[in-house]
Amino acid sequence: MKLIIQIPAYNEEATLPQTIRDLPRFIPGIDEVRVLVVDDxxxxxxxxxARQAGADYVIRLKQHxxxxxxxxxxxxxxxxxxADIIVNTDADNQYCGEDIVRLVQPILRGEADIVVGDRGVAALSHFSPFKRWLQRLGSRIVSWAAGIPIPDATSGFRAFSREAAMRLTVLSDYTYTLETLIQAGARRMRVMYVPVRTNPPTRPSRLIRSLxxxxxxxxxxxxxxxxxxxPIRAFLSLGGVLIGGGIAIGLRFLYFFAQGRGSGHVQSLILASILIIVGFQICLIGLVADLVRVNRLILEEILYRIRRLDESK
Structure with missing residues (x-):
């Protein structure tokens, strides 16, 4: 069983040595632990x-x-x-390296495909009360979007089984945290959260330049x-709201029309027609978007099979 701890890093020469030193090199159930640093x-x-601090592999991207x-x-x-298991952690030593042992246990037991470290954002002292509230609200929204319970949506301290990692497709150019959770929910992956500790902040966040x-x-x-x-759920929900609003306004017009006062409410009839037409158009867009989704799933399956073929070489 091989574990690779990957660390994306950008201008982290000051914090990276301590981050690497804190990583465990021997974990029960793991035969081999290696450290990979991606210099962005x-x-x-x-x-x-990174090399001097003991990273086993270092990749350097030509530009940020x-x-x-x-x-x-x-x-x-x-x-x-x-790698049989991949753990991602931050280069700024935000997370306690010893807690990687906690992250990998559910995967080793076969209970989870993805394990995310829960920082307990509601109790983090270096977060302002407003930021803690936003973190909780954001996690609830992502939970609704992904269809799975998510207590800490923005935590980057995560473990992936090999199969889960092969299924991942990151399309965002900003951050992977939200996308991979929504993706995992859509693919019905088993996602677990375990409590983890955090270290005092070493620098301001580069990802959050302004709230x-x-x-x-x-x-x-x-x-x-x-x-x-x-797409179907999103577009049909929006289209259904517009169609329902159009029907309600249309019924209102018919009520006044039956009382002989329809001439004063022609604008209601026009608005009802517009809402119903636009609603149907949005529903049709949803059907087209679902066809695009199916095409994307086919492409993702092709990518998965390519990774499988590379694995067998």
Whole structure:
């Protein structure tokens, strides 16, 4: 059983050595533990420091491409290197490395495909009360979108079985955390959460440059991935609301028309017609989007089979 701990890193020469030192090298049930660092086009000595600190594998991207891309590159490389379990952690030493033992246990027992570290965001002292509330609200929204219980949606401390990792397809260029959970829910993967500890922050978050931009990007990401993986539910729900509103307004017009006062409510009839027509159009868009979803699933299955073929070589 081989475990690869992957660490996406961008300009982390100051924090990376401690992060690597804290990683466990011997875990019950694991025969081999290796560390993979993905240097996301850093302008400092991140790659060199990673090797000096004991990383077994270091990949350096030619230019900075973002956390989601670095994560996806690490997953592909870990699969190529023969990992049975892949753990992702942050380079800024946010998570306690010793808790990797907790992350991998449900996978070793065959109880989960993906295990996410739950930081207990409601009790994190370095989060402001407003940020803690936003974290809880965001997790509830992602839980609804994914169809699975999610207490900590933005935690990047995660373990993946080999099969789950081979099924992952990261399309975002911002972050992988929300997309992979919605994707896992759509594919009915077994997702578990285990409590993990966090270390005091070493620097401000680079992913959250401002709260407003983070909220906007997160909201758009959730909407995008929800529509991508559940188009029928999304478009039929919206179309059904518009059609229902149009029918209600139309019935209101018929009520006044039956009383001989229809001439004063022609605008209601026009609005009802518009809502019903637009609602039907949105429902048709949903059908087309579902056909696109089926095509995407076929492409994902092809990618999965290619990974399987690479594995057998």
């Amino acid at each position: 086009g850093s302008t400092d000595r991140t790659a060199e420091v 491409q973002g956390l989601a891309t670095a994560f996806a590159v690490g997953i592909d490389e870990a699969l190529r290197l023969g 407003s931009s983070f909220l906007m990007i997160s909201a758009l990401s959730i909407l995008r991935f929800y529509v991508m993986y559940r």
